[in-house]
Amino acid sequence: MTNQLPDLKVYLAAPRGFCAGVVRAIDIVERALELHGKPVYVRHEIVHNKYVVEDLKQKGAIFVEELDEVPDGDRPVIFSAHGVPKSVPEAAKTRNMFYLDATCPLVSKVHMEASRHFQDGYEIVLIGHAGHPEVIGTMGQLPDGAITLVEDEADVAAFTPKDADKLAYITQTTLSVDDTRGIIEALEKKFPSIHGPHKEDICYATTNRQESVKSIADKCDMVLVVGAPNSSNSQRLVEVARTAGCGRSMLVQRASEIDWSVMDGIKTLGITAGASAPEVLVNEVVDAFRERFNVSVETVKTKDENVEFKLPRQLRREGEPGAPVRAAS
The missing domain is CATH 3.40.50.11270 (Rossmann fold)
Structure with a gap:
């Protein structure tokens, strides 16, 4: 038996x-x-x-x-x-x-915001994580010293601008919505005339994934986020899950990394994936649990996504909208 x-x-x-x-x-x-x-x-x-x-x-x-x-x-x-x-x-x-x-394109939007603020004579504060490629790219849009990076509210407290009336802020697109809100509030309290983006810089996908993991965290014994250790949005999902009610939340790159010793006794499991993790890895994780548990799956959807970005013009096939016009031979 x-x-x-x-x-x-x-x-x-x-x-x-x-x-x-x-x-x-x-x-x-x-x-x-x-x-x-x-x-x-x-x-x-x-x-x-x-x-x-x-x-x-x-x-x-x-x-x-x-x-x-x-x-x-x-x-x-x-x-x-x-x-x-x-x-x-x-x-x-x-x-x-x-x-x-x-x-x-949503990162390019932040770049354009930074350039516009700079042209208008504003000193710029960037909310983000030091060393992240997106932060390096954004700060590299302007001359050295034009952008000051703040990572938390302590950095805001220590920051003294050249002119508090000519100050603007932008943010990395992959941050925690809740953590960023606190930093923005600190900036606005200290510098009441600071200019923010017309539309929030944190991208729709980051926001949606954080909201979806919040919706399941408090009913889970464990939450697994499928993603890479150097993926900012994936790391934020782990933090959001913990804050939203599941202290046992962790990041895994794929099924082979799962520590099964910490899974003993769990009855409910939440699974999500960072914005750069393919669905094949989510399926791999679910299949690994099926080998060890009698699994029933429920999808909890909080938002529909239908965003699509076009390829660069140079890569569009002949006949596709915006494709380069071939010269007649």
């Missing part, structure tokens, strides 16, 4: 996983390979997910940290979804490189 598997209720948060910016970035690499053949070069991880990066490597993408690792020639070079400092495309132009910018 076989031992009966323990029952486990799995709540799948929705939306989860890939956002429109990540889909566009991956599509850019795959379309460049389709149109131009192997190899194409990608500066930094196209998105923060090892599985995605390894998959693209197998298809012919070569990942580099800096442009000086790319040999001279006409091979395409792609900039990651997180955005790059202005010095990077300038260096690419100097070398006559064929480059494609996979920066998420």
Whole structure:
């Protein structure tokens, strides 16, 4: 007689996983390979997910940290979804490189906001995490000293601007909505005339994924966030789940990383995924639990998403809207 598997209720948060910016970035690499053949070069991880990066490597993408690792020639070079400092495309132009910018349009929006504030004579505060590629790219849009990074309310308390009446703030797109709210409130209290974005900088996908994990956290014994350790939005999901009522929340890259010793006795499990984690890894995690538990799955949807971003004009196929016009032969 076989031992009966323990029952486990799995709540799948929705939306989860890939956002429109990540889909566009991956599509850019795959379309460049389709149109131009192997190899194409990608500066930094196209998105923060090892599985995605390894998959693209197998298809012919070569990942580099800096442009000086790319040999001279006409091979395409792609900039990651997180955005790059202005010095990077300038260096690419100097070398006559064929480059494609996979920066998420919502990150580009923040770049444009920063440039507009700077042109209007404002000193800029960026709410974000030091060392994150998006922060490096945003701060690199303007001359040194034009943007001051604040990571928490203590940084706000210590910050003294040149002119408190000519101050504006922008934010990294992948932050915790709740944590950022506190920092913004601290800025607005200390600097009542500070200018904020016309529309919140934190992207729709980050907000939606945080709201969806909040909706399941308090009924779960454990919440697993499928994502990469260097993915800001994935790390924020873990924090949000803990704050929303599930102290036993953790990040896993894939099923093989699950620590089964901490799963003893759980009866309810929440699963979500960061914006750069593919659904195949979520399915892999659910299947791993099916091997050890009698699993019933309930999807908890808090929002429908239908956002789509177009590919760069150079990569659109003939006949697609906005495709380059071919000269008659």
